Structure formats: structure tokens, C-alpha cells
Amino acid sequence: GAVVSQHPSRVICKSGTSVKIECRSLDFQATTMFWYRQFPKQSLMLMATSNEGSKATYEQGVEKDKFLINHASLTLSTLTVTSAHPEDSSFYICSAIRRGHEQYFGPGTRLTVT
Amino acid sequence: LAKTTQPISMDSYEGQEVNITCSHNNIATNDYITWYQQFPSQGPRFIIQGYKTKVTNEVASLFIPADRKSSTLSLPRVSLSDTAVYYCLVVGGSQGNLIFGKGTKLSVKP
Numbered sequence: 001g002a003v004v005s006q007h008p009s010r011v012i013c014k015s016g017t018s019v020k021i022e023c024r025s026l027d028f029q030a031t032t033m034f035w036y037r038q039f040p041k042q043s044l045m046l047m048a049t050s051n052e053g054s055k056a057t058y059e060q061g062v063e064k065d066k067f068l069i070n071h072a073s074l075t076l077s078t079l080t081v082t083s084a085h086p087e088d089s090s091f092y093i094c095s096a097i098r099r100g101h102e103q104y105f106g107p108g109t110r111l112t113v114t
Numbered sequence: 115l116a117k118t119t120q121p122i123s124m125d126s127y128e129g130q131e132v133n134i135t136c137s138h139n140n141i142a143t144n145d146y147i148t149w150y151q152q153f154p155s156q157g158p159r160f161i162i163q164g165y166k167t168k169v170t171n172e173v174a175s176l177f178i179p180a181d182r183k184s185s186t187l188s189l190p191r192v193s194l195s196d197t198a199v200y201y202c203l204v205v206g207g208s209q210g211n212l213i214f215g216k217g218t219k220l221s222v223k224p
Binding site: 004006034036043044045046091093095102103104105106107108110 | 148150155156157158159160163201205212213214215216217
């Protein structure tokens with residue numbers, strides 16, 4: 001089946017630094033990708049919709065200047081958490097839509113900000 | 115997007131059939147019902163999707179009554195490895211962004 005990968009799977013960074021997370025669709029082209037965040041024991045919360053070649057659409061309450069999204073190609077979207085703080089520590093998950101199929105999710109990236 | 119309601123948790127034993135019901139009273143005509151499974155620290159995994167009546171695959175069955183205001187995910191003969199959170203979602207025809215509810219935490223005991 002279709003595979004979506006994320007890199008890194010885990011990252012620990014110091015407060016104030018920036019972290020980039022990559023999301024790749026490995027065997028299909030995805031014009032649209034989504035970024036979710038999941039805190040412990042909670043459900044996934046949609047952060048933004050990433051469209052190839054255009055600006056991302058952010059959900060209400062998500063700071064676009066803090067969570068930079070770049071969908072540079074049909075197989076790659078990146079999420080950069082800028083000036084990370086401990087409250088940004090979370091599980092970040094991306095997904096991609098394959099035309100005519102269901103939405104495929106990546107394995108997630110565990111971000112810990114110290 | 116149609117809101118879904120499902121039980122917060124369910125307990126079962128190995129070998130039993132588990133049925134998780136989801137209500138979606140304001141489902142639209144072009145909406146599909148989709149179920150995902152999520153293990154801790156992993157991304158959700160697609161289980162099954164349907165529009166009406168019954169859909170079956172190698173993992174589960176999905177029962178949808180004629181009014182489509184609810185649906186039931188049926189897992190036959192669960193094992194310990196089926197312990198996970200199960201999410202019911204209603205997805206528009208264009209399969210846009212998914213809005214996750216709280217899901218049902220299924221615990222399978224030996």
C-alpha cells in the first residue's frame with residue numbers, strides 16, 4: 001500500500017531553537033498534505049493543510065509564523081517549528097491524500113523541547 | 115464536516131467479536147464513513163470505509179443502516195494486538211481534511 005514517511009521519528013531540541021520535520025509520500029504524488037498535532041491521551045488536532053505550490057492553510061489558533069509549512073514538491077512537505085518552547089512538545093503527524101484513495105498517515109514525529 | 119460520537123472506551127477479551135458504534139446524525143449525502151486505528155506513538159492506520167449497507171475487508175466489517183446516521187465497526191475475534199484507539203470519521207467526497215473526535219479506546223484482555 002501507499003506509504004508516507006516522516007523524518008525524524010524523534011527529536012529533542014533546546015528551547016528557542018527551530019526544528020524541521022519532513023513528510024514524504026514514497027510511492028505516490030500528493031498535491032495535498034496535512035499536519036496534525038497530538039498531545040498525550042488526546043486526539044489528533046489538525047494544524048494546517050499543505051498544498052503543493054501554494055501557501056498552507058492554517059486552522060484557527062495555529063500560528064503560521066511559528067509553524068512554517070513548505071510543500072515544495074508533490075512528494076515532500078516540511079513543517080518547521082520556529083523558536084520552539086516546551087509547550088510545543090508533542091507528537092506531530094502528517095498525512096497525504098492519494099487521488100482516488102483514502103488518506104495515508106505518516107508514523108509521526110515525537111518532538112521534545114527542553 | 116459531520117460530527118461523530120462514539121464510546122470513549124470498550125473492554126473485550128481475546129477471541130470475542132467487538133462492535134463499536136458511531137453516530138453521525140448530520141451526515142451529508144456525499145459523505146463517506148471511515149474508520150482508523152491508532153496505536154500509541156504511531157500514526158493512524160486506515161481500517162475500512164463505506165457509504166451504505168455493508169462493507170467487509172480482511173480486517174473488519176462496517177455496517178451502515180439505510181438512514182446512514184450511524185455505523186458499526188465490527189472486529190471479528192479480536193486479539194491482544196487489537197488494543198488501540200479507533201476513530202470514526204465522516205469524510206466528504208473530496209476527502210479533504212479529517213476532523214478527529216476522541217475515538218474509542220479498545221482494551222483487549224487475555
